[in-house]
Amino acid sequence: MKFHLLVVYPVVVAVLSGSLHMAFNTPRHGEPVPAIKKDSLTRTSVFSIDDVERIKQFFISNAALPEQPKDSNWRPGYRHKCINTVRGALDLLLFGESSIPDSLYSRQPVLNGNFLNNDINALAKRLRDSHFIRSYDTVRFLSMRKGEWVPITKADPVSRGLQPVAMEKSLWNTLLARVGKERGFSVFLVSVCDGYHAALLTLDHRNTSELKVYWSDQTHKHPWRFYVNNKLEEVPGKYGWEVMHATGPEELLNGSARGLDAYMLYANKKFWCDCGRPNQKPDECCAGNCFPYIQIWRLQKTM
Template sequence: MLHSFRFLVKTLLLVAVGACLSYGQVASPKADVKLLKAVPDRLKVEPALLTATDLSRISDDELFSRYRKTVVMEGRINNFMDQPTGDKAVRRYLVGQKHELSKQAIRIGEELARRNEQKVNAKWSHNRAFWAHEVQRMKQFFLANVETRQKTGKNLTCVNTFRRGVSFLYDRSGDVRKSRNPLVRYGLSVPPDNSIEALMARAQVCGMASPARVVQCISPWGRKIEEGNWDKPVKLNENVWDVLMGMVNDDPRYSVFCLSLADGYHVATLTVDNRDRSNPRLYWADQTNNHNDGWEEYQKKDSGHPTKYSKNSVRGLNEYILYAIQEFWKRDDPHNRPTPIIRIWRLYNNPSRSHLYTELKG
């Protein structure tokens, strides 16, 4: 008993000493000053850009200016990080700065989207829904993209597939590679990084997307799984089909959504055909060949076969989403699993700040 007590005391003392040493290393002001001096002036971020201020009190123009400065700094850091050389401590520091800038950009996007939502919803559905020929351009891209994958084994990532596909909604010429449309050239077609939250923040700032609608999963203990929690998902806390139809808001024509599964682990494009408002139809598109030919229809009720597409039986949206999230949760290392959270953004057909797109070139 005495031996065990002594061992416990020694262990606690060692932990305490280690913590003190670590704290001293992190908190050394001399080390911080030396590190900051080593950072190039063009990569030093204005402290104001990282301040968690009350964004609701800032005007639209000031928010846009703040956002532009943020993405410009992100771009500079990205360019620096692309170079293989450089001080390792400086690179680690800049990675942290970029992460903080990205969080602030997402906050700005959500705030502007919240303000824009009131304006968009107050107008006729032309500001929200898309026409059949616009959706047809996007659909043809998804079909061709999956066909290319099947033939060559090469494909875009899920985020870049979404970005490229929805660009066809806004490009009136039908060829985004040669488009002169600023919505395409400086908007969703620009790949700043592979974070869907950062991409949708850019769309929100330019009036192209709604605020994110979050759907959570339920843990085996009956609790909602919050961000940063890796509990096993056993069911959804809401019916995603009903959430989407609520966001459609009974608009005629087509409504297009960005779907983020498992905290951005996978991204898909959902399209609701609401021309017959008594019988809306929903289609799923992504970069995989798991969804028919790249444009698979889903329904509200469960089918009993969420794992595999069938020509004779339409899969249920909710059952497939839960199955996919559970698969993503199982695939990764237990210490690095994606948070089982779903985010949904609605795309708007008539961006309210399109004239500001060219300012995003940075």
Template structure:
């Protein structure tokens, strides 16, 4: 009975995970991102930038190619307008710990994020090739930012920070989790202290991340699939049948093994193991999904002959972005 309940719980968890994966951000088209990026860079480096909210609102109109889109007077209200238009999801709220590791609610100075903004963005784009965009409301909505995840090569994700600050140039690269999360923590702590010193007020320090939804998503390349076991015990076989076909092994010790999906025949998957051997398994025991580590950049680059000026890799990237 205990084993049956454990298996049932695992299947329920899998179903929930699959539903979540289907709800991931779609990718924005390169040309849409470039319109907004050009404005961000020109605005931040031109010597006379408009304020953060006007920067946000104008960039969003460019991103969606909708100059008449009605936005609002705060970042959170503008995001609410986008949500009403089907262009943004509910915010993901990030709290902080203080110096003693306690949750902060405004009374103590925020020091570290409770969850990683970087990890959240990367996880949400698993299986999606291209650019994911997020409205970002740090400092209790006292600043307006767009964060762009460049996931054109899932092996090497990058995040860009866009606002009106000249120090960030409109398109500031954060290439690691430590860099992005650390900057958010630094700014939040500094802002909290400045408000306390100037206004004698201890503000809350939550940050909100709003996943943006493209109206015209970028097409996705076909991705190879991988499979893992979704139950504790499952048979691997030499042929796609149970009739007169004894199991190769009872895959009890291989729950975390990842198989490359070669083909499907009815309800059976032909799988390739890490050592190159091939087996068959029934779909009921498998979790099959796009390979999150596959990169079209790597595939295209591998097809190119090595060249010293790196043109092969550049051409591969252009293929992805078309």
């Protein structure tokens, strides 16, 4: 990756950079859970300023590349697709460097799958088996059937074909439950619509009165947005790192951060209806393109 330094007025640069170098807490040890072998005394689930800055720059740089050709899983010089973007970011987050920006494969075997299992569930399993995942949670969706709320489950062939209408619980609150009283930054692997899309969520829980989360993926649906002195800023033409709050609209509005729960409901509805046609109309729905279901895994690294 190439980075260019712009030496202009320091205040302007600080605002446009959205720098995370704003006094982070030092990492704390995660509690060991030997029974399920997810934690150990040599792992931490609170990440440093340098860890988060590395993945931020990777997501922004990757999103700036041309979109990967439709007939290719990977070609050099193009933007990685979602699962490979996540793998590249995890390489930087967990190991400090990555070959994935210039290759499809990592030097770390835990991040590499073959063409049959290069998906988010297989990646999560490899990370869990190697103790890079601390905890796991899910969020199901609800729909209406005969005037009553019903959970959408794979075990129910009727409900699984229903359109998602509401989330069974808050994803935001689920993230907070995972971090508890720890303070700092936590990073979550997230599966949207049962693996239809993969992304990372970086939770800023340094200060309980200023909680926020950053959504990062390879698309141009998430502009580079951040807060400076409590003012929402956006860098025009840059994507891959969008700040979100507990509450807020599902759509991008000037001066207002999106709400994580509102966006996740919107995204699962959108993916559920996605026909995959180039000229699909906004109100066109294929009904059941993917299963509405969110999975999150809290990541941890070797200290």
